[in-house]
Amino acid sequence: MLAVAExxxxxxxxxxxxxxxxxxLAASHLIGPRRSGxxxxxxxxxxxxxxxxxxxRFNVRFYLVxxxxxxxxxxxxxxxxxxxxxxxxxxxxxxxxxxxxxLGYGPGFLAASVGFFFxxxxxxxxxxxxxxxxxxx
Amino acid sequence: xxxxxxxxxIGLAVLVAVTxxxxxxxxxxxxxxxxxxxxxxxxxxxxxLAIVLTRDIVRSAMWLMGALSxxxxxxxxxxxNFLGVVQLIVYAGGILVLIVFGVMxxxxxxxxxxxxxxxxxxxxxLVGVLLFAAFSAVLLGxxxxxxxxxxxxxxxxxxxxxGRALLTDYLLPFEVVSVLLLAVMIGAAYLARPVRR
Amino acid sequence: xTPPLASMWMPSGADLRLALPELVLVGALAALLIVPLLGPxxxxxxxxxALLGALTAGVAALLAFEGLPSGGLExxxxxxxxDPAAGTGMLVADSLGMFFRVLLMFFLMSVLIMWSLFDAPxxxxxxxxxxxxxASAIGMALMTTTVNLLLMxxxxxxxxxxxxxxxxxxxxxxxxxxxxxxxxxxGAATTGFMIxxxxxxYGLTGTLHVPGIARVLAGQASVxxxxxxxxxxxxxxxxxxxxxxxxxxxxxxxxxxVFEGASLPVATWLSVASKAAGVVLLVRLVSIxxxxxxxxxxxxxxxxxxxxxxxLAILTCTVANLAAYRQTSVRRLLAYSSIAxxxxxxxxxxxxxxxxxxxxGAISAIVAYLVVYMFMNYGAFMALGLVxxxxxxxxxxAFRGLGWRDAPTAAALAVCLVSLVGLPPLGGxxxxxxxxxxxxxxxxxxxxxxxxxxxxxxxxxxxxxxxMRVVAAMYLxxxxxxxxxxxxxxxxxxxxxxxxxxxxxxxxWIAPLKRNADGVAAAAYSPRSVNAGAPVETSxxxxxxxxxx
Numbered sequence: 001m002l003a004v005a006e007x008x009x010x011x012x013x014x015x016x017x018x019x020x021x022x023x024x025l026a027a028s029h030l031i032g033p034r035r036s037g038x039x040x041x042x043x044x045x046x047x048x049x050x051x052x053x054x055x056x057r058f059n060v061r062f063y064l065v066x067x068x069x070x071x072x073x074x075x076x077x078x079x080x081x082x083x084x085x086x087x088x089x090x091x092x093x094x095x096x097x098x099x100x101x102x103l104g105y106g107p108g109f110l111a112a113s114v115g116f117f118f119x120x121x122x123x124x125x126x127x128x129x130x131x132x133x134x135x136x137x
Numbered sequence: 138x139x140x141x142x143x144x145x146x147i148g149l150a151v152l153v154a155v156t157x158x159x160x161x162x163x164x165x166x167x168x169x170x171x172x173x174x175x176x177x178x179x180x181x182x183x184x185x186l187a188i189v190l191t192r193d194i195v196r197s198a199m200w201l202m203g204a205l206s207x208x209x210x211x212x213x214x215x216x217x218n219f220l221g222v223v224q225l226i227v228y229a230g231g232i233l234v235l236i237v238f239g240v241m242x243x244x245x246x247x248x249x250x251x252x253x254x255x256x257x258x259x260x261x262x263l264v265g266v267l268l269f270a271a272f273s274a275v276l277l278g279x280x281x282x283x284x285x286x287x288x289x290x291x292x293x294x295x296x297x298x299x300g301r302a303l304l305t306d307y308l309l310p311f312e313v314v315s316v317l318l319l320a321v322m323i324g325a326a327y328l329a330r331p332v333r334r
Numbered sequence: 335x336t337p338p339l340a341s342m343w344m345p346s347g348a349d350l351r352l353a354l355p356e357l358v359l360v361g362a363l364a365a366l367l368i369v370p371l372l373g374p375x376x377x378x379x380x381x382x383x384a385l386l387g388a389l390t391a392g393v394a395a396l397l398a399f400e401g402l403p404s405g406g407l408e409x410x411x412x413x414x415x416x417d418p419a420a421g422t423g424m425l426v427a428d429s430l431g432m433f434f435r436v437l438l439m440f441f442l443m444s445v446l447i448m449w450s451l452f453d454a455p456x457x458x459x460x461x462x463x464x465x466x467x468x469a470s471a472i473g474m475a476l477m478t479t480t481v482n483l484l485l486m487x488x489x490x491x492x493x494x495x496x497x498x499x500x501x502x503x504x505x506x507x508x509x510x511x512x513x514x515x516x517x518x519x520x521g522a523a524t525t526g527f528m529i530x531x532x533x534x535x536y537g538l539t540g541t542l543h544v545p546g547i548a549r550v551l552a553g554q555a556s557v558x559x560x561x562x563x564x565x566x567x568x569x570x571x572x573x574x575x576x577x578x579x580x581x582x583x584x585x586x587x588x589x590x591x592v593f594e595g596a597s598l599p600v601a602t603w604l605s606v607a608s609k610a611a612g613v614v615l616l617v618r619l620v621s622i623x624x625x626x627x628x629x630x631x632x633x634x635x636x637x638x639x640x641x642x643x644x645x646l647a648i649l650t651c652t653v654a655n656l657a658a659y660r661q662t663s664v665r666r667l668l669a670y671s672s673i674a675x676x677x678x679x680x681x682x683x684x685x686x687x688x689x690x691x692x693x694x695g696a697i698s699a700i701v702a703y704l705v706v707y708m709f710m711n712y713g714a715f716m717a718l719g720l721v722x723x724x725x726x727x728x729x730x731x732a733f734r735g736l737g738w739r740d741a742p743t744a745a746a747l748a749v750c751l752v753s754l755v756g757l758p759p760l761g762g763x764x765x766x767x768x769x770x771x772x773x774x775x776x777x778x779x780x781x782x783x784x785x786x787x788x789x790x791x792x793x794x795x796x797x798x799x800x801x802m803r804v805v806a807a808m809y810l811x812x813x814x815x816x817x818x819x820x821x822x823x824x825x826x827x828x829x830x831x832x833x834x835x836x837x838x839x840x841x842x843w844i845a846p847l848k849r850n851a852d853g854v855a856a857a858a859y860s861p862r863s864v865n866a867g868a869p870v871e872t873s874x875x876x877x878x879x880x881x882x883x
Contacts, residue, residue, distance in 0.1 A: 070231040081300030117315040127367040320469035324499030
């Protein structure tokens with residue numbers, strides 16, 4: 001189990017944050033003056049008059065962007081632990097990772113193992129790129 | 138006026154719940170952990186209920202963010218920091234955006250609502266209650282320390298340890314995942330592309 | 335200072351040779367993506383790359399049969415510093431897995447031929463389609479050879495996700511999109527259940543290695559009742575995922591819709607490959623859990639698997655056969671027929687219990703069934719495609735008078751359908767007879783299995799009627815005179831080859847089929863012979879102290 005004492009300051013900060021934010025919101029709702037009119041009820045968009053409804057239909061291309069973002073997001077997550085390990089191994093400071101060196105895992109191995117991973121994805125990426133999937137037109 | 142009362146009531150209820158959680162936590166041997174657990178678990182259950190009870194799909198999605206983030210909090214509490222971060226980045230960050238986009242793309246009316254028929258509600262509730270009963274009966278009845286003879290499981294892996302496991306013992310699944318991600322990328326990019334006729 | 339390039343751990347050459355079929359397919363995947371960038375685009379070159387990849391992978395699998403030890407061996411063994419269960423493999427290389435890969439690659443080539451006949455000419459995105467097809471083939475090949483829960487889930491996902499996309503591949507048809515959505519949601523739900531079950535198993539036993547899980551379970555001296563329930567729940571959840579792949583009955587709703595919405599080659603691919611992979615995976619799981627059957631613990635769970643799988647099999651074939659009656663679309667009829675056949679194969683899964691009856695009998699029956707099923711189903715779908723190409727309809731009415739208009743095609747289709755029923759003198763009869771025989775032999779020890787054998791026989795009789803509706807439409811009743819089918823010759827040739835092979839397996843080739851199936855079954859993976867003396871036993875003394883928080 002994790003050492004909770006370390007997180008005590010974080011917990012106190014969070015609690016204070018929630019309390020102060022809640023108190024401010026509640027106070028402004030309770031004691032703030034209320035004047036409403038047609039101009040006041042317009043949604044605030046940085047001082048510019050809003051155009052149309054907020055919930056209008058989006059272009060389908062946004063969805064493609066979101067999907068591709070998600071795919072690459074997941075890829076990066078797989079690379080993250082590798083990167084953390086690679087740094088340590090490349091610096092030669094893997095004494096804390098017991099038995100690692102003796103088994104023959106060097107930077108070369110790490111590069112090769114992720115090289116395969118990356119090669120396939122890069123092939124797919126380049127294919128999609130050349131096909132024009134990332135183009136907005 | 139009624140809005141103020143409702144607001145005050147919600148605030149009061151939250152305050153009472155948190156105080157009760159704090160008091161209950163004081164009784165346990167690890168008060169801070171118990172308190173944090175009850176806050177995250179309470180938030181998870183509340184937002185999960187809200188997802189189901191809200192009829193507005195966009196609000197449902199927003200509550201889903203609450204549920205996913207509370208689950209991430211539970212992961213952090215268990216020491217699974219990497220998993221917690223992944224949960225926040227992929228689920229609360231990515232998948233939620235995808236869901237909201239899906240609503241924005243397909244909504245025929247600006248205020249898309251989800252109104253199931255009573256029969257559907259009853260069926261879903263029945264299935265949910267049955268599953269809940271089965272799982273809780275089994276889980277409550279089980280002693281959680283693993284069976285004698287089980288291989289010891291390591292606790293609270295750091296990111297580096299995860300990296301090491303991923304690149305040694307689980308190297309093959311790691312590489313297979315790249316094939317999976319490739320197929321997903323190609324398939325998703327094909328399906329999400331606008332159709333040109 | 336810097337260690338050499340993974341001198342000790344890197345998968346050995348022998349491991350890579352045994353995994354060569356998958357590696358070749360991954361290479362084909364990369365080639366599919368890279369070649370269009372260099373020059374030749376279009377369906378023809380892409381199809382050729384995929385065909386070549388499948389052929390090479392199939393030959394590699396065939397060659398890998400040589401030198402496989404009886405009982406198989408585990409490859410990609412963990413020896414990393416972090417693994418407490420060092421020495422456990424990710425994959426097994428055994429006769430069953432290799433046999434399945436050969437079968438899968440052959441079938442992949444057949445489906446590619448079907449695709450080049452019906453879909454390729456109008457296909458504007460051949461690369462995407464073939465990448466998905468090959469990726470799902472890799473997933474299926476891995477499904478049948480993995481003994482690690484994590485890799486098993488990834489393999490099932492790798493087989494499923496491209497299948498969802500393939501069933502929605504025709505973007506202009508709403509039915510395809512709807513079917514794919516149904517398929518994907520069902521798939522996501524069952525995957526969720528399966529991961530839930532796998533995590534419980536991992537929590538109970540501390541290992542993801544399936545034989546290791548079975549060994550820990552078998553090593554329990556006393557049987558706490560609640561832990562049995564928990565294990566049963568976990569196994570049930572894992573089996574739900576497999577049941578989805580083979581469309582066993584509570585998880586079958588996606589199947590007819592997907593078959594109807596997807597293009598014909600995709601439906602053919604899913605009807606055989608995905609079900610076969612699921613069946614082989616199920617066989618492997620059951621045979622691993624049945625292995626240490628003497629132990630009290632597994633004995634508590636084992637009847638549940640046995641009766642559970644048996645009941646599922648009865649339910650699957652009965653429901654599918656009854657539902658097939660109402661269909662007027664031949665495509666949907668064949669979809670229900672494929673569910674029913676999955677049920678028959680599932681029945682054999684209920685008798686893989688070495689304590690009573692050598693499991694080789696059941697595995698041999700499944701192996702032979704898969705071979706013959708592949709040909710009869712491919713033939714039926716090919717005939718459907720030929721008729722649809724000519725008449726523009728897949729309804730029963732499109733088959734009216736086919737027997738007089740195009741006698742050879744109708745005869746070949748009739749052979750496939752009669753074989754699907756399981757009547758002599760065709761391959762379908764022989765393999766069903768072996769299946770029933772294996773059930774009967776096991777039933778001598780366990781009377782419940784008579785019910786199972788009876789259900790298979792009754793269902794065969796039931797299925798006779800709806801298959802015969804197609805045959806009757808071809809030969810009986812009025813029709814308009816339109817002459818022979820205007821359909822590609824190579825399609826007709828493939829159909830006739832299927833019919834000839836079905837005739838041969840039902841007559842002259844009975845003995846070779848039986849011999850080869852028995853050979854595959856006898857040498858199939860057995861954790862007992864592979865893991866004798868694996869170091870898991872030593873960790874038992876550690877376990878108690880290590881888990882104290």
